Amino acid sequence: MGLKEDLSSLANDECSLPASLEVIGERWCFMILRAALNGVGHFEGFLSEIGIARNILANRLTRMVDAGIMSRKPCEHDKRKVEYRLTEKGQDLLPTMIAMRQWGERWETGVASNPVLCDSRDRLPIQDLGIRAHDDRILVMEDLCWIDEAELRDHAASDSNDRDDINVRHLKTIGESTAA
Amino acid sequence: MGLKEDLSSLANDECSLPASLEVIGERWCFMILRAALNGVGHFEGFLSEIGIARNILANRLTRMVDAGIMSRKPCEHDKRKVEYRLTEKGQDLLPTMIAMRQWGERWETGVASNPVLCDSRDRLPIQDLGIRAHDDRILVMEDLCWIDEAELRDHAASDSNDRDDINVRHLKTIGESTAA
């Protein structure tokens, strides 16, 4: 049923949420990411698209570069300009950003934003982000529980003894991708 | 290929990301949500589990209740106590929180947090959250594009003329769930 992590591990750093928030929890960070996602790559661009102050923008861009989310590169053909781009790490924040945006659509603005984010292959809208079980079922809060890593490994080991191999291989794949 | 939203709609409120950030962008908000998710429901509980100051916690809880993310209810058997619970709206922030946490695991802490969040039905770890096309393919930034809502509707209409009906029904479902 419910969901209750061992609380001692809440305060200390067994959870990476505090670590994430350290980097991306600042006030303007996601707005800068969104602008970057939309092709903005220069200081004055960010400045005019987001309603942010110059000094704050300078500060945030520096931090984001330091955090490895953005890269800063002086432009070759125009040396006044600096090009800011999302790194791979920055691009990997896309699911978080879209989850946030979709939540806002459902509960705050009440409408789908326009334009709509689509798969460029078939030009159809992307799905709502959801929590998925290993077999792709969508899960809600009541479906979730915390299981200790050790217990999980035990389970996987005993599974390979008395059941077919497919589930176990699946579990291992997920385990690796989560750890990577 | 790339991805470039009409920039006039970036600044004004065609996008719900700013709306979301207005509510959940505050410094301690996600830590409070995490604690709530883990079964914490009282003031002193939040206080000791997260390292937050009393006055800030009081302020944040008030805001989150005002925003409809948490409910506040005086306890019946002990009238000193107040019970805070995640509302449905608050629970719906779970995908965003987990996306953030998984990003932190991949890029900040470098390890999967322990304990592991699992599906209580089969006790296997949940998947990494990803952006999915309507047919469940995982998409990355380069696969995405912005399409105007009007254009999408046109496309759906012409599809129903010269193709089978299934894709269109799928599209409509997604459109509705996104708008809800």
Added chain:
DNA sequence: ATAAAAAGGTTTTAAGTTGCAACTAAAAAC
């Protein structure tokens, strides 16, 4: 019944952060 402790706040004050406006410095355009 009375005193002590617990729960959930509020108040006060210092330190830190934000945001605006003005300034600078380098490179490019005219």
Added chain:
DNA sequence: GTTTTTAGTTGCAACTTAAAACCTTTTTAT
């Protein structure tokens, strides 16, 4: 060679945060 563009920095007032002390109500212990 003057003006404009780009990407910053600096100074300052207003606001926000954090820590500690205080307050109020309710419960438990004596």
